[in-house]
Amino acid sequence: MMVLQLVCMATAIFFEAGNQPVAGKIAVGNVIMNRVSDYRYPDTPCTVVKQSKSSGCQFSYWCDGKPENANTSSLAYKDSWRAAVMAYNNAVDASFGATHYHADYVYPNWAEQEKVTVRIAQHIFYRL
Numbered sequence: 001m002m003v004l005q006l007v008c009m010a011t012a013i014f015f016e017a018g019n020q021p022v023a024g025k026i027a028v029g030n031v032i033m034n035r036v037s038d039y040r041y042p043d044t045p046c047t048v049v050k051q052s053k054s055s056g057c058q059f060s061y062w063c064d065g066k067p068e069n070a071n072t073s074s075l076a077y078k079d080s081w082r083a084a085v086m087a088y089n090n091a092v093d094a095s096f097g098a099t100h101y102h103a104d105y106v107y108p109n110w111a112e113q114e115k116v117t118v119r120i121a122q123h124i125f126y127r128l
Helices: 002-017 022-037 045-050 075-088
Strands: 100-103 115-120 123-127
Touching: 002 022, 002 045, 002 075, 022 045, 022 075, 022 100, 022 115, 022 123
Parallel strands: none
Antiparallel strands: 100 123, 115 123
């Protein structure tokens, strides 16, 4: 069961932050785990990643219409797997408690009212 949860996390990290530094990958993993710990969200990494609401998917890669075929032999995926393991085991909180994030080239309507916890490369993290 844990392996399945790590696969969901590593895949999400790969597609959401594959081009980001390791700290950014860990932070995305922390967002997933922070949601797992938050009563407002599902209680496993896989259900968090695959959750959709009336306003759309929570993780954009999951509903972008593209196939989710991660290159598991790539360095980006291996780093994503390591980040997933670290986040799953609460080894380090690179997101500083964030439950949301977005790329710096988009500006979701919820972002203006929320507290930025950290910026890592091209991602901005928030605690909602």
